[in-house]
Amino acid sequence: MALIALPLVLAVAAAPASFAGGGTRRWWGRGESQRADAQAAKDAAAAAFYELDSAQRELRITLETITAADGSPAARRAAEDFGALGQRIDQASHDYITAVDSHDLDRDDLDASAAARARTDLARAKGELDRVKGELDRFAQGLGPLLEQAEHQLARLAPAVERARQALLAATGALDAVRAQGLRADDLAGRLAALGPELTKLNQGAGRHGVHETLRRADEVLRKAEAVRSEAERLPERAAEMDRRLVSLRTRAQALTTRAAGVEPVLSELRRRFSAACWQDLQPVPDQAARAVAQAEEKLKEARAARKEQRWPDATALLGTVRALLNTTDEAVSAAGDRLRRLNEVSFDPSKETERTRFAIRDAQRLAMDGRSTPDPRHARPLDDSVARLERAVAGLEGRHPDYWHFLTENEAVRQTVARVVGEIREERATGGGGR
Template structure:
């Protein structure tokens, strides 16, 4: 709205900015008239109205029309003032929304407000033209002119009121967007402060770690990388936007908190790495001793059992020795990384050592377990046979529970398991039975029956036991 409020004869009215510079003079004259009229009422005597320099009076009807026109002017001024105030208030609300929200709804609100602004400018122009067109204080104001002025000013006032109503409805519709924007603005200062405090906490934690002789160079580099982000936070949302500043503050807080947590845990991590170095070194030494016992086991396997029972174990001694050698090499590298305080490298190397030793442990254990199982089945093959047959019969009973004939999906794999077991038993005949083949087949048959049992129970909702 381009006009600013002025001072009419009876109550404030806005003085238009494009009224050719007469607004201030009008306001001054109106004020003087209010002061001087009582004096004139005392000094003027009847009959003096026709004298020179005095105001001409045209009778009661003209003065009545002048008063009504002035009242219409004052009402229009009041409507103009109310519309101007409402527009200013809503502009603040819209600017609050646009500072925070770039959603389609927010952009639409800005567009609608601009359209309303054009309606307000048009209504204001009509009001200003009506004010400029009529000098209601003229001595020779005619009744017809006063009537015309009252009509134009009333029409201008009505238009201002209608636009004000549209503006009010628009303002009511802004409620959700404005509430969201104000919520984000309320979050802004606390979020920035939390980010600053998190950075300070991370810096203090690093200082404490350095005081214990730990460098934490990687953590220091990560903290230094956040310095430009702190600069942007200090520059404020006015430069970088509210939403972006909020996101930046929350990200800085998260990263600084992570740095602080890692720094506080660093002494514990160093102690843990030291412990793992000692533990894995001891384990490597023990595996070296155990690997040396594989050759006697293999010798016994070769002497007592068919080649198929031990051929896959032939490479265990050499592979175990190589794995232990690699593990000890990685342990020395891990020790060097620990001394250089390259914590991620030390941790990674120790994980490699552990994997090598696990593989070696399994291979060395496999040779001893193989001899133990072969001894057992050679002494009593019937025990393994009965254990496997019991598993099959148990699965068959479950398959028949509540049925007169088994489901083919269950019966077929169980029948195949029976045949497979019988074939495996057949390999025990002859001068050099392949006990290991028998054991692996029996294991496979039991795994098959276990899968059938699990399938049946799942289909029955886990209900039927046996």
């Protein structure tokens, strides 16, 4: 048995030598080289795949930053372009994974041709990954301006939200302070309470509502809170001013009542000394004044009640009505005394009023002729009409009961016409339009 086993042991021992030499050794070396090349291609493709994947993740974060902070068409277009680019990235990644799964480089029976095919497929996959990575890099470079603006918006976000919170806190403090003085400020309290939901949304953050919308909301809350604070701080002075106006308008109404009582004696003198045309339009003044003052006093009473109940807008509106009533009444009462004064003056010497008007006409005529041989008909005609109108007004004073009021109003109308002509002449000459 020992003699038979020996050759087998020797044969086994000699086997490595037979594989190490001859054609068999050279074929094994070429196969290992092809396997190594394929493995290198696989490693390079894997590196390209992971580099592309990392770049895509980073760019996705960049796009999320841009779209969260910027709702412009450019930002929306960038997001759409990134989506299209993502499809090409997915296809390149799919081709790479398919190439990897198609070739088992660790297989013992991998021959040279299979290794060569693996290397070719993996190199092709890497090339496509590199090409898409280049597109991704160029796309990322083009996002620079949008990213800069988005980062600027994000930099504004935290300070804007904090300013809004501080404004709300200041408004709350101002409101508490005026309430401590006995002023309810219900309207301001309601406006401040309405900002509560907006503060909740601010606290939820831009992640939920978007950067642009959060910035807009923060600015709006800031503006409204500052308005509440400002009005609350002015409220004590506003109340004091309203108290002063109530007293002042009450005093004015009382004084106007006294003055209105003096209209009747004025009318009596007008009726005694002048024709009916001079005073008929003033006949209703005493009754109108009495009704207006009574109405003003009633509105004052309502304004005092509104002030007591701290209905500030109502009180302000009522005081405005009182002032308007008193102003109208004051003008009517003053008109009666002014009418008597002017009629006294013109009845004593109408020539002063006439000369005043004639002077205005002559001055306008000289201006119309300045630098011209003949006046412009557009200016001469109304001036000639004014002369005739004045003469008719003077002639109207003849007779037993002259209408002095008509005489005065006609003189005023003539002077207004003359003033209009003078204004037109000067305007034309200032613009170079007054041709000779």
